[in-house]
Amino acid sequence: MSKYKCIIFDCDGVLVDSEPIAGQVLVDMANEYGANIDLEYALKNFKGNSMQECYAQVAELATERLPDDFMPNFRERSFESFKKNIQPVEGVTEVVKSLDMPFCVASSGPENKIRLNLELTGLLPYFEENIFSCFTIKKWKPDPAVFLWAAETMGFDPKECLVIEDSMSGVNAALNGGFDVFGFTAHDYHNELDGNATLTFDDMSQLLKLID
Known part of the structure; x- marks a missing residue:
């Protein structure tokens, strides 16, 4: 479990x-x-x-x-x-379909951009009510505010949540808020997530096994 x-x-x-x-x-x-x-x-x-x-x-x-x-x-x-x-990240649709716990999205982009891209990739139905944008609170990563807001709204303590990020600013935001964070390194152009994130992985299909 x-x-x-x-x-x-x-x-x-x-x-x-x-x-x-x-x-x-x-x-x-x-x-x-x-x-x-x-x-x-x-x-x-x-x-x-x-x-x-x-x-x-x-x-x-x-x-x-x-x-x-x-x-x-x-x-x-x-x-x-x-x-x-635009396309979904390879393997992520299967991940969100298979998750057996609550999940949400917390992004630096404006909410209309998040919604558009999720809609275009067929992911919006999985996140419809659980979208958190830095623009709403006017605080951007590496400030942890958007993750703290998401966790509180979803009803969980940071220690009960796992953040999935692909940038150093996002990893730092999660760590600054007291979250574990898995770094997705498929496009880690500076090779900087390994050693900073709680754990790193480069294939989204690996995520479900890593969470268990």
């Missing part, structure tokens, strides 16, 4: 394979203003960061001033790309 009573999933890179899509949109937009970066750069430097942090990095790289509507335009363009290209 698992020692955990609730699973808290990150969204991007854990439930949905959205990061290469959003990263490419951000690269394309950044390069329109002289940033001269590629997708590899974006995945290594933007992964796990809040949109505000990514914007600040792009503004530093750009040779032209970013327009005031850069972030709203990014959301619009990324949403359109999600609709065409």
Whole structure:
């Protein structure tokens, strides 16, 4: 029997394979203003960061001033790309179908983005009432607030919950809140989760065995 009573999933890179899509949109937009970066750069430097942090990095790289509507335009363009290209992370649909304990999603993205991507990948029915966004509380990882909010709302103590994350900021947020956190390393571009997360794994189909 698992020692955990609730699973808290990150969204991007854990439930949905959205990061290469959003990263490419951000690269394309950044390069329109002289940033001269590629997708590899974006995945290594933007992964796990809040949109505000990514914007600040792009503004530093750009040779032209970013327009005031850069972030709203990014959301619009990324949403359109999600609709065409997004897929669930391989194996995760089977995981959520098979879980025999409560679970939820806690993400740095805005709730409408979380809902859109879960809907597009067929995962929304499993998370409909249990979606927690950093935008709602205006506190972003590595602040543990979104995980603490999720745990409290789900009715559990942090020690009873397991967080599934794929970024160092998310791992730190979980640890800062007193949670165990399993690091999903399929796209751990800096090889930094191993040794920091409670445990690491690179294949989502392994998760159910690891929880038991």
